[in-house]
Amino acid sequence: MSEVTISTRGLSKRFGEVTALDAVDIEARAGAVLGLLGHNGAGKTTLVHILSTLSQPSAGSATVAGFDVRTQGAEIRRRIGVTAQHTAVDNRLSGTANLVLVARLLGARPKAARNRATQLIEAFDLTAGANRPASTYSGGMRRRLDLAMSLVADPVVLFLDEPTTGLDPVSRVNLWEIVEGLVRQGTAVLLTTQDLNEADRLADRITVLSKGRVVASGTTAELKAETGRRSVHVSVERDRLARAASALRQHGYPPTVEQQGPTLVIGVDASAELARMVQILVAAEVPIDGLALSEPTLDDVYLALTSAASATATESGSSPHTPVGVS
Numbered sequence: 001m002s003e004v005t006i007s008t009r010g011l012s013k014r015f016g017e018v019t020a021l022d023a024v025d026i027e028a029r030a031g032a033v034l035g036l037l038g039h040n041g042a043g044k045t046t047l048v049h050i051l052s053t054l055s056q057p058s059a060g061s062a063t064v065a066g067f068d069v070r071t072q073g074a075e076i077r078r079r080i081g082v083t084a085q086h087t088a089v090d091n092r093l094s095g096t097a098n099l100v101l102v103a104r105l106l107g108a109r110p111k112a113a114r115n116r117a118t119q120l121i122e123a124f125d126l127t128a129g130a131n132r133p134a135s136t137y138s139g140g141m142r143r144r145l146d147l148a149m150s151l152v153a154d155p156v157v158l159f160l161d162e163p164t165t166g167l168d169p170v171s172r173v174n175l176w177e178i179v180e181g182l183v184r185q186g187t188a189v190l191l192t193t194q195d196l197n198e199a200d201r202l203a204d205r206i207t208v209l210s211k212g213r214v215v216a217s218g219t220t221a222e223l224k225a226e227t228g229r230r231s232v233h234v235s236v237e238r239d240r241l242a243r244a245a246s247a248l249r250q251h252g253y254p255p256t257v258e259q260q261g262p263t264l265v266i267g268v269d270a271s272a273e274l275a276r277m278v279q280i281l282v283a284a285e286v287p288i289d290g291l292a293l294s295e296p297t298l299d300d301v302y303l304a305l306t307s308a309a310s311a312t313a314t315e316s317g318s319s320p321h322t323p324v325g326v327s
């Protein structure tokens, strides 16, 4: 297995009364994407700030590229790239000038800085806008430039904070392909995102944070298998909808009604339940127009995990979160 490039043990951060991170353990590896998911305020940015040495932990330990975040910040900063939600692009400068500026700030000589800028401009498909001000760029170009700027020093660890927010579908896929290319070359990526399609596509492993705690971690397949439920979708004629819903409910399969179709959706734990539902509907004399069994999506998993975490918090008073299932 590839080498561990980010590791945290019992990492905690308090801001006065607020515990933003509570004994967090994560691990990210070279050549892989770790997806960090969590609701607003879950602690994602706090974690990225500590790992990128912008702030210090209150307790616990963390290493990035083998260096300690508490004592070896300069070593870490030399080896990481950060693309934050607020772009680092200077709008008055051209794409090339932005890249040269970053390279010079990192200590490159003028010629080496220009060469690196040209390389990145080509790699990120920015040639057309290389010499005009970034203020004239489209959202996709600006995001690509932002990412290119975080890669000037060829980082071994890349922090991507919601990298495709606000991009159109084509620009989004372009950016995903760029990230996949970097990962193939061995970069470790820590990706925070609210976009579960993005996490599903890019992340090799996912850690879910809720109120500062890790509530689950695993591959997307593991999370789906352990947490998500499969669902049966039954289409019936509209005038049989009420009868079908009532028959299923009576037998312990309360459906959700989707008016489009119309379709009844029922969560199931085993595929054998599909046959049972057909029997129930046949017995109730409801003709079935369509039938499908669908796998859980990452959305289902995320909702199940975060609602389980909130329920635990409510039951146990102020202190939340028994980690669920997967580890």
Ligand SMILES: Nc1ncnc2c1ncn2[C@@H]1O[C@H](COP(=O)(O)OP(=O)(O)OP(=O)(O)O)[C@@H](O)[C@H]1O
Pocket: 015, 018, 019, 020, 038, 039, 040, 041, 042, 043, 044, 045, 046, 047
């Ligand atoms: N400097 C600070 N002072 C006080 N509280 C803070 C500070 N920074 C973060 N917090 C609190 O810590 C908690 C975690 O915040 P954080 O920004 O890490 O969450 P997040 O998961 O990144 O959320 P979002 O998705 O909204 O960016 C929140 O309750 C937040 O209000």
